[in-house]
Amino acid sequence: MPVPALLSDFVSLLFPRVCLACDEPLARGEDHICTNCRAQLPYTDYHQLPPAENPLVRRFWGKLPVKHTLSYLRFLRHGRVQHLLHQLKYKGQQDVGRVLGHWYGQELSEAGLAPEFDLIVPVPLHPRKLAKRGYNQADSFAEGLATGLGLPWHATALQRTTHTASQTRKNRLQRWQNVSSVFAVADTAAIMGRRVLIVDDVLTTGATLEACAAVLLAAGAAEVSVATIATADRH
Numbered sequence: 001m002p003v004p005a006l007l008s009d010f011v012s013l014l015f016p017r018v019c020l021a022c023d024e025p026l027a028r029g030e031d032h033i034c035t036n037c038r039a040q041l042p043y044t045d046y047h048q049l050p051p052a053e054n055p056l057v058r059r060f061w062g063k064l065p066v067k068h069t070l071s072y073l074r075f076l077r078h079g080r081v082q083h084l085l086h087q088l089k090y091k092g093q094q095d096v097g098r099v100l101g102h103w104y105g106q107e108l109s110e111a112g113l114a115p116e117f118d119l120i121v122p123v124p125l126h127p128r129k130l131a132k133r134g135y136n137q138a139d140s141f142a143e144g145l146a147t148g149l150g151l152p153w154h155a156t157a158l159q160r161t162t163h164t165a166s167q168t169r170k171n172r173l174q175r176w177q178n179v180s181s182v183f184a185v186a187d188t189a190a191i192m193g194r195r196v197l198i199v200d201d202v203l204t205t206g207a208t209l210e211a212c213a214a215v216l217l218a219a220g221a222a223e224v225s226v227a228t229i230a231t232a233d234r235h
């Protein structure tokens with residue numbers, strides 16, 4: 001066994017690296033997510049369907065012209081996806097976003113979708129929340145996607161202007177009113193005439209992404225599409 005491999009085995013003995021999806025120790029050569037989890041994650045594969053058959057498209061029907069509605073994984077409670085998102089959002093594991101974004105970006109690229117977008121823009125957090133958490137969980141996903149797709153991303157193109165109240169216990173209209181006035185374009189020159197891919201961690205009702213899409217289109221974006229790490233059933 002070559003010395004670097006021995007050394008890396010010794011380091012993993014002291015600091016065991018575990019899979020971000022299942023918490024089992026990673027084998028040598030595995031990075032962040034184990035081979036077993038990677039094989040068993042609940043991929044939607046919606047990007048391989050004709051757009052009319054993509055069930056996510058319905059969430060934006062009759063509201064805004066959203067070109068592509070993409071989501072990498074199905075959100076299932078108590079499963080690997082919930083664990084991954086929890087690690088990303090509350091445990092500082094931004095590698096979750098980077099790795100999944102990179103894999104997804106490569107898949108979308110192989111499916112011929114890279115030329116469909118000019119710029120990737122993450123849904124921003126309110127500055128107060130950003131200060132508290134220290135990072136925006138959508139940024140690392142945007143970064144990973146940008147690498148996988150070979151496209152630029154812009155973390156501050158959008159900004160959140162007011163603090164949103166909790167979205168729970170609100171109906172669809174109330175949710176929309178709650179988010180529609182909270183986003184603004186902070187860098188008009190960057191988005192003018194561009195086909196923007198807006199990204200977030202989870203797609204639920206679509207109200208947040210819809211609000212971002214609306215302000216981007218109003219500010220002169222040529223087209224908007226959305227991509228999330230996971231999609232949850234509407235409730």
Ligand SMILES: [Zn+2]
Binds near residue numbers: 020021022033
């Ligand atoms: Zn695993």
